[in-house]
Amino acid sequence: MSAAESYVTADGRTIGATVMEMRNITLRFGGVVAIKDISFDIREGEIRAIIGPNGAGKSSMLNVINGFYHPQEGEIWFKGEKRAPMRPHEIAHQGIARTFQNIALFKGMSTLDNIMTGRFTHMKSNLLMQAFWKGPAEREEVENREIAEKIIDFLEIQHIRKTPVGRLPYGLQKRVELGRALAAEPRLLLLDEPMAGMNVEEKEDMSRFILDVNDEFGTTIALIEHDMGVVMDISDRVVVMDYGRKIGDGTPDEVRNNQDVIDAYLGVPHD
Numbered sequence: 001m002s003a004a005e006s007y008v009t010a011d012g013r014t015i016g017a018t019v020m021e022m023r024n025i026t027l028r029f030g031g032v033v034a035i036k037d038i039s040f041d042i043r044e045g046e047i048r049a050i051i052g053p054n055g056a057g058k059s060s061m062l063n064v065i066n067g068f069y070h071p072q073e074g075e076i077w078f079k080g081e082k083r084a085p086m087r088p089h090e091i092a093h094q095g096i097a098r099t100f101q102n103i104a105l106f107k108g109m110s111t112l113d114n115i116m117t118g119r120f121t122h123m124k125s126n127l128l129m130q131a132f133w134k135g136p137a138e139r140e141e142v143e144n145r146e147i148a149e150k151i152i153d154f155l156e157i158q159h160i161r162k163t164p165v166g167r168l169p170y171g172l173q174k175r176v177e178l179g180r181a182l183a184a185e186p187r188l189l190l191l192d193e194p195m196a197g198m199n200v201e202e203k204e205d206m207s208r209f210i211l212d213v214n215d216e217f218g219t220t221i222a223l224i225e226h227d228m229g230v231v232m233d234i235s236d237r238v239v240v241m242d243y244g245r246k247i248g249d250g251t252p253d254e255v256r257n258n259q260d261v262i263d264a265y266l267g268v269p270h271d
Ligand SMILES: Nc1ncnc2c1ncn2[C@@H]1O[C@H](COP(=O)(O)OP(=O)(O)OP(=O)(O)O)[C@@H](O)[C@H]1O
Pocket: 029, 032, 033, 034, 052, 053, 054, 055, 056, 057, 058, 059, 060, 061
């Protein structure tokens, strides 16, 4: 199948053309090779997982996609163009948003205000405009507020909209963080271990929200995650890394039956 072709999955979802392509990426930290000559693509509308044992290079890869790390070798293509090295805030303007393994929210601020901070890439008015030219700034504020409220409804967190997030249980904080990333209306959403530290019920909720985001907004999602059950349940395709190399790439079924993957990862216990 060519990168330009779209296809329909068994459960009726449409997966589009390639939106991001990593070509022969190598990333080193001094003598440590964190990523070794890895290529893979991410297609419009899919849920793409990156898995692998501890130290395999998953976080490094997410940070390369996010523009936080600049690989020494290889090319990154996004929306049909080769991406020049840029800073993470520039990546945000390109339509890439992310969540973090260790929740990065403003703990003293309410759920609503945290979600509003996700709108910053869409704000045109600056402080001066807000002071002297109130009309457009106010309109923008109302618009941003409406989008934040929609996300709050979507994620079923109306009851905690005014609660400082530091007081919320872990699972709900993770949901608020997802809300903040969604507020940026990203073309590509990166999730860094979205299930880490969650109990079974919280994982079920988060899986449902990830699937709903993908389904209802058509958001392309790339995630790294340790929980294999979750990954196999919600992903369209999975990249498997081990010691910085790619050892598998395909649908959950293909990956499950790949002997290299079984040897390196599935056959051994992990956290
Ligand atoms: N900033 C850094 N400086 C030096 N070495 C690093 C740095 N970040 C990662 N590494 C090394 O690169 C390799 C890959 O690490 P990385 O964190 O990407 O793996 P991971 O698959 O995300 O692991 P985990 O599942 O434990 O989070 C490891 O050997 C790690 O020690």
